[in-house]
Amino acid sequence: xxxxxxxxxxxxxxxxxxxxxxxxxxxxxxxxxxxxxxxxxxxxxxxxxxxxxxxxxxxxxxxxxxxxxxxxxxxxxxxxxxxxxxxxxxxxxxxxxxxxxxxxxxxxxxxxxxxxxxxxxxxxxxxxxxx
Numbered sequence: 001x002x003x004x005x006x007x008x009x010x011x012x013x014x015x016x017x018x019x020x021x022x023x024x025x026x027x028x029x030x031x032x033x034x035x036x037x038x039x040x041x042x043x044x045x046x047x048x049x050x051x052x053x054x055x056x057x058x059x060x061x062x063x064x065x066x067x068x069x070x071x072x073x074x075x076x077x078x079x080x081x082x083x084x085x086x087x088x089x090x091x092x093x094x095x096x097x098x099x100x101x102x103x104x105x106x107x108x109x110x111x112x113x114x115x116x117x118x119x120x121x122x123x124x125x126x127x128x129x130x131x
Contacts, residue, residue, distance in 0.1 A: 031052050032100060033050055034050070034103040035049065036117045037117065037121065042124070043120045043124075046120075047112060050103075051096070054093055058093035059094055059096055069092065069103075076092065
């Protein structure tokens with residue numbers, strides 16, 4: 001059994017005593033994952049586009065951790081708000097419906113190390129029939 005330091009135990013006891021008087025907890029969906037690969041595909045995370053809540057009802061469309069989709073359809077490095085001006089933020093933040101639409105439009109276009117979504121599906125025997 002692990003023994004916690006006295007300060008930790010005291011803080012936990014205080015939190016338990018104060019818990020009945022704090023506001024009701026809230027939950028927010030803050031990230032969506034969009035991908036053409038199935039949920040159980042080992043490569044899904046590599047081909048995923050994320051729609052992340054950034055506050056004030058606005059979402060960013062993110063790929064590869066630091067690429068942010070703009071309204072013009074181009075990807076730009078940098079996703080942090082503090083290093084961008086209002087014009088950049090306005091061009092790279094969307095309402096949820098728009099962000100999800102843009103992510104779904106981009107998902108079939110994702111490539112990883114030169115491999116397309118179809119290539120990735122082929123690796124696991126799930127390649128769609130050619131048109």
